[in-house]
Amino acid sequence: MKKTDVLVIGSSAAGLVAATTGKRVHPAKSFTVVTKAPKTLIPCGIPYVFGTVGSTDKDILPAEMMFEKTGVDTIHDEIVKIDRESKTVSLKSGEDIAYDKLVIGTGSTPLKPKWLKGVDLEGVFAVPKDKIYLDEMQKKLENTKKIVTIGAGFIGVEISDELVKAGKEVVLIERLPNILGLAFDKDVSIRATEILENRGVKIETNCTVKELIGTVKVEAVLLEDGRKIETDAVILSLGYTPNSRIAAESGLAVNEQGFLAVDEYMRTEDADVFAVGDCAEKRDFVTRKPSQVMLASTACAEARIAGMNLYKLSAIKTFSGTISMFSTALGDHGFGVAGLTERVAEAENFDYVTGVFDGIDRHPGALPDTHKQYVKLVVGRESGVILGGEVTGGLSVGELINTIGFIIQNRMTLNGILTAQVGTHPLMTASPAGYPLIKAAENAYANIMAANKK
């Protein structure tokens, strides 16, 4: 029987980073990754395959190359069973492998709800992280003109935008009042809606799908309000469920949402088994409640923690809770969020204020490629601790939200921002006198003063 010190299941972001980090920290140990296919897709790049990038072949994670470079073995197979007693896994091919430490990075599967009538019709697609499926889907979409996307989370929004770019007529349907409504506050969602509509996506919010109509192929989407939208294809972007079945069958605990329970070292209840990425339990950094965020960036952070703690725990190398850090772009407009939104702060009964500022992301504004930049901070009233932030602007938003992410992770207070130094440059940032992050902090401070006077 083959033996390996560390066995990693999966080679997407989670498995890749767990294996390479683990090998870096424990160079004397042998590492083996079991992965279904030789080519793993860059998960966040998938929506762009349908437009800007053009093909899954240009969206391949360089996992194989990185495994080879770092000395991690790979096996192309599928795990069918984990036996924690004998510390072995069984592969579909029939082979067994013995491990000392196991890292589960099995990912997630898109929801394709059985209760939705017509869900199995031809022309109805989900968006799995599966190259073969996506290649076939892309081929089939070539012959379509009208497409309905159901679910306006990030995948739904990004894929709709890309399909319009590729010449399709797209209707995006969302049951919530706003697109991206779980990630952003309404003020930001409204800005995204405006831009997405200007780019040609027809958006229907507050809108529930009753059934998908068709005989063999899908022909229309029937809404609860009785309207019927004719279409050549339907793309479901309704979220993902964690792939935790095989691990659960080995007796490992899963939480209510189906994620594998882990501690802050990313260990399951079995000290030799770690879980990372979409299949692993998440706990919100601020609310400490279970979170269902699935992001490659979160997966990588968890995987680094697991990789560093495989053999001996380090009390300082812990995962301190999930900071939902989302960002997306529509053309040259960027959107980002980190930590608590106002909506969640309100719902969870936090004692908070907000601070907002509308500025621009170049200076002077006469410079080309100047965008409006909007920053919103959610701040603990009593403590001044920054609980969350949202940003819209140009593409620099992608890194600006990371500044806010580090502010949250350092549990910085408003005072820290008000006394902070920032670097600025005409062609790359807002002006130092009108830097929206600092101005939003000033605004939040004024709101705390006002709240305290009441």
Added chain:
Amino acid sequence: MKKTDVLVIGSSAAGLVAATTGKRVHPAKSFTVVTKAPKTLIPCGIPYVFGTVGSTDKDILPAEMMFEKTGVDTIHDEIVKIDRESKTVSLKSGEDIAYDKLVIGTGSTPLKPKWLKGVDLEGVFAVPKDKIYLDEMQKKLENTKKIVTIGAGFIGVEISDELVKAGKEVVLIERLPNILGLAFDKDVSIRATEILENRGVKIETNCTVKELIGTVKVEAVLLEDGRKIETDAVILSLGYTPNSRIAAESGLAVNEQGFLAVDEYMRTEDADVFAVGDCAEKRDFVTRKPSQVMLASTACAEARIAGMNLYKLSAIKTFSGTISMFSTALGDHGFGVAGLTERVAEAENFDYVTGVFDGIDRHPGALPDTHKQYVKLVVGRESGVILGGEVTGGLSVGELINTIGFIIQNRMTLNGILTAQVGTHPLMTASPAGYPLIKAAENAYANIMAANKK
């Protein structure tokens, strides 16, 4: 005699932010700004007036508008004397104004060294923050073809790039071995050199100017090595000296470099007199030595501190030392630095390691507008504290260097970065598995381990 609670001298970044922050925090006090001209330029935008922006009229700081909006009075005049005994200032117009608190934001003046023969010839310019001078200079440069820029700091590099863009033949002369050699390490300077040369600027480093030749107008630049470069104009970008004379004449202490001595509340030795911006003393955040950095962003940070401490000091609203945070862009290539460079760490005898990583700033790399992204960290060997960072890449560098700036200001360690979460997006950032900031931290960590084994 006119009386004001707070008198601010200057309306550039420092004066503007000191006055508006002060008024925000002390709304019941009266604020008056004395400024020479009604239109103050956005200082960092000045190089771009000569190309991309096109005119100083499009590079105006909205100071007047902000003063009006916040209820700050303005007087267009010049301070000729400060009398700290009677707490009054005298204006050029003859008027005196009594103050309770005084904020000095008098800025700096470009060096035009008297020892350089030919410095007073026609066609020899400096780059002051003076609209009238710059308008005339721009007009005169219109009729030139060949321009020599002397001094390859940020102003020299940016103005050279812009003048090439405007169709001029530009030679940039620098006495140090590399352009931007005081701000960046050699590895970054070399990248900037390559790009600037590709954009058409002829660069001469390790090159000292002996004299400027001409009878009435400048005709050539004579170098120490005997070469003569014919030219129609010369632009001196040799740095700036603090405008501290009038304050010094009032008996306030200036340090060896000519800056007004201040404490961490930005107070001079007179408890009622503050100094901020280019004229105020700076102390490096890491080395604690005097620093000569002059940046609008630093000025704004100092001005916020002064504004918040005008009437009562707050022990937590202090200026914790200057983090030299520079960034610049050449076309769509960005460069940034925060904190200590390796060169300074070495010169100051710090026990340090570096960590570097070469990645890309989009994922997958097949996406348009993908740039190589290089991150270098300078890290305390024993403590793991991040002392400095340098970045090259696309324009997102402008905000990425602020993430590093906040890392330094929070005195974060390598461990903090290795366990951190970042947000990523295909169209805006590097991939989460290959995020250069984190990979550079991993590399630095490996270098610490290797150093400790020795």
